[in-house]
Amino acid sequence: MTRLSPSLRWLSAAVLGLLGLLLTLLNGVGTKVQWLPALDSSAAPVKSAVTAGPMPVALSAYEYTWKKPLFNAHRQPDPPPSPATDKAPSSLNGLSLTGVIASGALRKAFFKTSDGQQLAALEQQQLPNGWRVERIEPTHVTLTQGANTQTLKLLLLKVPQNTPSLPSLPDTSKDSDL
16 A cells, blocks of 8 residues: 655645535535514614715815915916917917826827817827827927928916916914914
8 A cells, every 4th residue: 555645645634635625515504594583663773864965065165275385385276378388380270289198218299189189199190180290299290291280388387377366365464473
């Protein structure tokens, strides 16, 4: 009779144990649910009055929060875009730069045409209007068509321009000591 190695004995014991557990579960052990006894109705909690949710607050209540500087006392909203930076050169037929991805070797620019069509292009790729994307930087894209070169800048706004004008802020110099 041959003798089994210790690791093979342990493995066979584990397999037999798992097989026994499987047979026990398949025969219905643990399938009966044992419910706790029902509580007395006298021990049930008393129903409390329903409270209303918080009242909605008008946006005008936050007007000082919008105007108060977060980190810098001299923080101001962006100036409105000038008409010169708002429009693309006429030779680009209404093409505007809407976004840029610049991550390592990947550089991709996103454009929008005057009729609302979305375009995306990598460096050295040709656009449908004949312009070639020459160089993509995080804030602008250089396009060429023959000897013509145009640069489209990305409009970077930090604060919406359509916020209503608000009254002047009270003196908050005492808050700077916090």
